[in-house]
Amino acid sequence: MTFPAFQQEDVKTDISQKLPDQQFLLFTTKEEDLKTAETKKTSRVHEYEKENTRSVCLLEQKRKVVSSNIDVPPARKSPEELDMDKVTAAMVLTSLSTSPLVRSPPIRPNESLNGSWKEGGFVPSSTSSSGYWSWNAPSDQSNPSTPSPPLSADSFKAFRTPSQPDDGIDEAETSNLLFDEPIPRKRKNSMKVMFKCLWKNCGKVLSTAAGIQKHIRTIHLGRVGESDYSDGEEDFYYTEIRLNTDSVADGLSSLSPVSPSLASPPSFPTQDAIRPETSCAKTETKLMTPLSRSAPTNLYLVHTDHAYQVSPTHNRPAGSGEQKQSHTVLSSPPRVAFGLRKPRGEGKKCRKVYGMENRDMWCTACRWKKACQRFID
């Protein structure tokens, strides 16, 4: 790999975005746990500050801005209060989203969260380090105004896919800090999780994984009679969307290109996905920023996954092994499928005539392993 370290960090960073502090705290009910988490975070910040002063500057900048608004001690908050803070902070972060770090479409302060999302859509930020994913606005197909439930244990679970059992808060946060442009630590309260159907011409957005799975099973897979049974195939046909109103980049990363073995990759299961004008990958390519063009390979693989997606009528077992294999195969360039390759020449070529030892006597084509120009058949 050309940039192994970079790639690793990028993946970790994305994981960290899946597990923002606030969500962790929201699901932690004991006060001591909350305090412990805060303490741990603080100590890690100090550790990191020793290591990387540049990032600390950015980090501190962010913290200054954010903490004055939402850095309330979580330990003293009841769950209801936390929810209120969530809403308040979401508004604050919405207005912060015009900061230099995250260049997002102008958002009027009095706009509702859904409103701004719908109107502006997601636009790739050319300045964001996490802007590898160019998330096209769902536009006409999705339903951004679908009411979003409060973050539930279910949605929390969805963040932690089976393939990342060990990606705990610690690692995620550490990587968050280690990344070049630290993500605001207090991006706590503006996160919504939706699940979008990726079936062609559907784009239905539901607020629960179970809901979208049922939708896919019944509507697209035609499993009406067994609507409660899941073999995991639906996972291929929907993706998780995190609507984060404080950062465009968050929207871009919401497609969760975290791990090749992710249970629900942003696949595009449609028979005509090959068609460039309808291909998701194509759309994203159009919007690619210079940064995204240098995206780590794993992200690129996901893109290719779209282009060569097999028909959804194929039964595919869900599982990391299958995913990995599919990536390996699909990431290789498409080869000429049928016998367009011209038959091998019969006559002797430079190689045979002059031998390897007289390579300098070969014709240039032979030297370049091209079709021989001297002894043409």
Added chain:
DNA sequence: GATGCCGGGCG
């Protein structure tokens, strides 16, 4: 295994 050469990377 040897050979021919396509596809693609690199400078």
Added chain:
DNA sequence: CGCCCGGCATC
């Protein structure tokens, strides 16, 4: 575009 090479098909 020149140069080179990986890898596949064929001998």
